[in-house]
Amino acid sequence: MLAVVEIGPTMLPTLARVEPAIGLRILPPSSVAVLPPQLQVYDHAQYQRFTQGLRRMSAKDLLGYETRLRHDLAAASMFMAPYHLDALFVLEAELVRRDLSPPR
Numbered sequence: 001m002l003a004v005v006e007i008g009p010t011m012l013p014t015l016a017r018v019e020p021a022i023g024l025r026i027l028p029p030s031s032v033a034v035l036p037p038q039l040q041v042y043d044h045a046q047y048q049r050f051t052q053g054l055r056r057m058s059a060k061d062l063l064g065y066e067t068r069l070r071h072d073l074a075a076a077s078m079f080m081a082p083y084h085l086d087a088l089f090v091l092e093a094e095l096v097r098r099d100l101s102p103p104r
Contacts, residue, residue, distance in 0.1 A: 038089050040082040054094040062097065063100065066091055 035044050042050065044057040054062065069091060095101070 012073040039086045050090050054091060059100055
């Protein structure tokens with residue numbers, strides 16, 4: 001089977017064999033989320049899982065999580081701070097998407 005691989009804005013055919021038996025799926029380009037350049041440490045899979053989790057949360061829970069995340073960020077080590085910043089960026093994007101104002 002001929003697979004299609006996305007490289008930048010174009011689609012190029014490749015001779016890679018796709019074996020359905022091993023569970024490999026090729027997603028249409030519209031279902032692949034673009035990784036925001038503002039993220040420091042999250043990879044594409046982490047970004048997608050975190051975004052999906054936030055979308056399942058209630059507005060009240062999102063706002064509470066935003067408050068706790070800011071508190072955790074203030075106390076974070078230099079190692080953990082980039083992870084908290086990435087989480088905060090994705091969380092704030094979800095708040096904007098839902099037209100919620102984070103408490104300040």
